[in-house]
Amino acid sequence: MTQEGSYYQRDRAWHPPAFTPQYKTSVLRSPQRPLLSLENTLSELTGPVFGHGRLGPLDNDLITNYAHGGEAIGQRLVVHGRVLDENGRGLPGVLVEFWQANAGGRYRHHKEGYRAALDPNFGGCGRYITDPDGGYHFRTIKPGAYPWPNRVNDWRPAHIHFSVFGHAFAQRLVTQMYFEGDPMIWQCPIVATIPDRRAIEQLIAALDRNNTTPMDSLAYKFDIVLRGRRSTFFENRPEGN
Amino acid sequence: MVQRLDILKETPSQTAGPYVHIGATPNAIDIAGVWQTDLGSVMLTAETTGERIVVKGRVIDGAGRPLTDALVEIWQADAAGLYNSPQEPRGTADRHFVGWGRQAVDRDTGEFCFATIKPGSVPFGDGRLMAPHITVWIVARGINIGLHTRLYFGDEAVANAGDPVLLRIEDRSRIATLVAPKDLSTDPPTYRFDIHLQGPQETVFFDI
Ligand SMILES: [Fe+3]
Numbered sequence: 001m002t003q004e005g006s007y008y009q010r011d012r013a014w015h016p017p018a019f020t021p022q023y024k025t026s027v028l029r030s031p032q033r034p035l036l037s038l039e040n041t042l043s044e045l046t047g048p049v050f051g052h053g054r055l056g057p058l059d060n061d062l063i064t065n066y067a068h069g070g071e072a073i074g075q076r077l078v079v080h081g082r083v084l085d086e087n088g089r090g091l092p093g094v095l096v097e098f099w100q101a102n103a104g105g106r107y108r109h110h111k112e113g114y115r116a117a118l119d120p121n122f123g124g125c126g127r128y129i130t131d132p133d134g135g136y137h138f139r140t141i142k143p144g145a146y147p148w149p150n151r152v153n154d155w156r157p158a159h160i161h162f163s164v165f166g167h168a169f170a171q172r173l174v175t176q177m178y179f180e181g182d183p184m185i186w187q188c189p190i191v192a193t194i195p196d197r198r199a200i201e202q203l204i205a206a207l208d209r210n211n212t213t214p215m216d217s218l219a220y221k222f223d224i225v226l227r228g229r230r231s232t233f234f235e236n237r238p239e240g241n
Numbered sequence: 242m243v244q245r246l247d248i249l250k251e252t253p254s255q256t257a258g259p260y261v262h263i264g265a266t267p268n269a270i271d272i273a274g275v276w277q278t279d280l281g282s283v284m285l286t287a288e289t290t291g292e293r294i295v296v297k298g299r300v301i302d303g304a305g306r307p308l309t310d311a312l313v314e315i316w317q318a319d320a321a322g323l324y325n326s327p328q329e330p331r332g333t334a335d336r337h338f339v340g341w342g343r344q345a346v347d348r349d350t351g352e353f354c355f356a357t358i359k360p361g362s363v364p365f366g367d368g369r370l371m372a373p374h375i376t377v378w379i380v381a382r383g384i385n386i387g388l389h390t391r392l393y394f395g396d397e398a399v400a401n402a403g404d405p406v407l408l409r410i411e412d413r414s415r416i417a418t419l420v421a422p423k424d425l426s427t428d429p430p431t432y433r434f435d436i437h438l439q440g441p442q443e444t445v446f447f448d449i
Pocket of ligand 1 (some may be wrong): 156161
């Protein structure tokens with residue numbers, strides 16, 4: 001039972017629009033009719049609980065969770081941060097999943113067409129359920145930049161994909177994390193689907209020198225913000241909601 | 242100057258890309274051994290209460306081609322119309338039914354398939370009952386922000402006719418894009434729900 005109301009309206013101008021011709025695949029995959037506005041019902045205000053019991057101890061260690069006799073090759077990193085809502089509160093129990101290319105920029109996938117080598121000890125996926133304060137962390141290697149079929153010679157900046165499942169289906173989010181200082185961020189047609197530079201900057205993780213591990217790992221900090229909920233002050237809610 | 246509200250901005254969405262299955266359903270694409278099972282891959286146990294059904298469909302682009310790199314998630318109430326969620330204020334749902342499913346579409350045919358139960362009815366904000374429905378969410382390469390839609394059931398004509406969400410669709414011809422016909426020739430029965438991203442049959446998507 002909650003004393004909170006519906007989620008804040010999504011700021012669609014902060015997110016990329018569906019139709020972004022510089023990212024060619026979006027042309028045939030973007031709805032062309034307006035979305036139907038639907039205030040949150042229980043179907044959107046609810047979501048499953050992900051128990052910590054469903055995760056294994058190596059689920060957040062991409063250096064060893066696909067080990068076949070060795071460790072993943074590459075620049076060792078710790079990526080950490082908090083999942084917050086728009087009100088600035090840390091969100092516990094959030095399923096955070098991440099996937100990425102290996103240090104050479106190659107994905108372990110049957111459709112991958114880049115000639116960079118596979119790393120036999122790198123699978124490329126991990127997951128974590130946030131701590132009571134919303135914190136998460138994982139160990140990985142820095143992914144390489146990679147070419148992709150869009151314009152003749154487009155390359156993606158180094159990035160890690162994130163899927164975030166908060167407390168309600170209304171908060172469902174998929175995004176990508178980039179690395180501070182990478183000039184390729186500003187050349188990427190997928191990054192450029194986001195119209196506002198400040199929104200892009202929200203996806204760039206900061207090099208976190210204080211949390212580097214001597215003789216082991218660099219650290220990057222990446223906070224993720226999910227939608228926040230209205231307070232319900234003087235509301236008479238009909239029975240059943 | 243006035244006081245600041247100190248509201249953060251939601252993290253902007255980015256496409257899930259062509260390799261979303263590596264992170265979400267690695268076992269389904271032969272990345273074995275990282276975790277035992279893919280989350281959301283099995284929705285039912287023998288103890289789950291409710292009428293067994295299958296939901297099948299494809300996600301189809303503006304050229305009529307099914308996507309082979311999409312990820313589809315569904316979320317639904319149990320057979321009594323209760324959500325298995327701490328945000329459910331009306332009672333306790335069937336503890337043998339989480340109500341959340343996730344499937345990679347087939348890499349060749351683009352088909353997704355959920356074995357689940359038919360949900361009960363859930364009230365709208367004003368207390369009116371909504372027709373039984375399943376919430377559907379789609380991400381893929383080329384989709385910049387995840388798409389929300391709903392599946393309604395073809396054999397619930399009376400409930401669908403009074404559904405407060407369907408009633409809001411001004412172009413009545415588009416309601417059919419949300420209603421999955423029932424195929425009784427299979428056991429359990431199959432509801433077919435093809436999702437059209439564009440074109441004359443474009444599915445109704447929601448801003449929730
Ligand atoms: Fe990628």
